[in-house]
Amino acid sequence: MKRTTCMLTALALGTSFSSVTFAEKLFTITDGELERPTGYREWIYVGTPVTPNDMNDGKAAFPEHHNVYIDPVSWEHWKKTGEFRDGTILIKELVSVGAKSAVSGNGYFQGEYIGLEATIKSREYFGSEPGNWAYFSFSTPDHKSLTTTAKAFPAEACNACHAGAAADDFVFTQYYPVLRAGKGTGADAVGGRRSDL
Numbered sequence: 001m002k003r004t005t006c007m008l009t010a011l012a013l014g015t016s017f018s019s020v021t022f023a024e025k026l027f028t029i030t031d032g033e034l035e036r037p038t039g040y041r042e043w044i045y046v047g048t049p050v051t052p053n054d055m056n057d058g059k060a061a062f063p064e065h066h067n068v069y070i071d072p073v074s075w076e077h078w079k080k081t082g083e084f085r086d087g088t089i090l091i092k093e094l095v096s097v098g099a100k101s102a103v104s105g106n107g108y109f110q111g112e113y114i115g116l117e118a119t120i121k122s123r124e125y126f127g128s129e130p131g132n133w134a135y136f137s138f139s140t141p142d143h144k145s146l147t148t149t150a151k152a153f154p155a156e157a158c159n160a161c162h163a164g165a166a167a168d169d170f171v172f173t174q175y176y177p178v179l180r181a182g183k184g185t186g187a188d189a190v191g192g193r194r195s196d197l
Contacts, residue, residue, distance in 0.1 A: 025087050025122075026071040026073060026074075026087070026089050027089050027118070027120060029125055030149070032151065032152075033149040033150060033151055034118060034120070034136050034149060034150050034151075034152070035148065035149055036116065036138050036146060036147070036148050036149065036150070037089065037091060037118060040069045040071075040091040040093075041069070041093075043069040043070060043071050043072055043075075043091065044069060044070050044071075044072060044075040044178070045067065045068070045069050045178070046068050046069065046070055046176045046178040046179050047068055047175065047176040047177065047178055047179075048065050048066060048067045048068065048095075048110075049065075049066050049068075049172075049175050049176075050063075050064065050065045050066070050097065050108055051063065052097050052108050053097075054108075063097065064094045064095055064096050064097060064114060064115070065094070065095040065096075065097065065108070065110050066092045066093070066094060066095075067092070067093040067095060068090060068091070068092050068093075068176065069090065069091045069093070070088070070089075070090050070091075070179075071088065071089045071090075073085075073087070074087065074088040074089065075182070078179065078182055078183065078184075079182050079183075079184070079185060079186055079189040080184070080186060081184060082183040082184025083169065084121055084168070084169050084171060085121070086121060086122060086123050086124075086132065087120075087121065087122060088120070088121040089118060089119070089120050089121075090118065090119045090120075090171070091116070091117070091118050092116070092117040092118070092119070093113065093115075093116055094113070094114050094115030094116065094117065094139065094143075095110045095111060095112065095113055095114065096110075096111035096112050096113075096114050097109070097110075097111060098110055098111025098112070099111070114139070114143040114144075115137065115138070115139030115143050115146070116137070116138040116139060116146050117135070117136060117137045117138065117139070118135075118136045118138070118150070119133060119134070119135050119136070119171075120133070120134050120136070121133050121169075121170075122134070126152070129152075129155050129159065130155060130159045130162075130163055130170070131159070131162075131163070131169060131170040133159065133162065133169075133170045134152035134153070135152060135153045135157070135158040135159075136150040136151070136152055136153070137150055137153070138150050168183070
C-alpha cells in the first residue's frame, strides 16, 4: 500500500510559512486514490466564479458557485516565484445558486454546498499527465453527499480545456484576482498595500 500523508508539523508548532519546506505534501494518496482533504477553509481563498444557467441558455457546464482555495505552502511559493510548486493543491467547493435577490439588489447568491473537487500538481503521482496536474471529484452523482476518496479523472476529461485556456500552468488565474495580484509579488501580495489597486 503506497501512502503519502500531509505533514504540517511546523505550522502546528507556530513556525512561519516561510520556514516550511516546499517539498511538503498537503494531501494523502493511498493506492492511487486521493483522500478527501480537511481543513481547507483555513487555506487561502482565491475567489468564486459562477457561470449560471440563466446566462448560458439553461445549459451551463458548471452552473454553481466555485469557492476556490490554495494550500498555504503553495501560496507562499506562488508569491515568491510566480509559479505553482510541485505539490500544489487547489480545492474547489461547489455551492448551488440560491437566492437571486437581496436587500442589495439582484444577483446570484450562494445556496447550499453540493460538491467538492481538487486539483493537484505532482510529478511523483502524475508525471505522465500534462503539466503533472490531476483532477478529482468527491461529489456523488446526486450532489447530496461526498465520497471519502476519489480517483483522478482521465487526462482528456479536464486537461485539454485547462491547457488551451488557462493563463498560468493549467490554472485559470485570469479569473482569480487574488492569484493575479500575488504572482511573484512577495509582501505586496498580502492585501492592503498601495500596490493592491
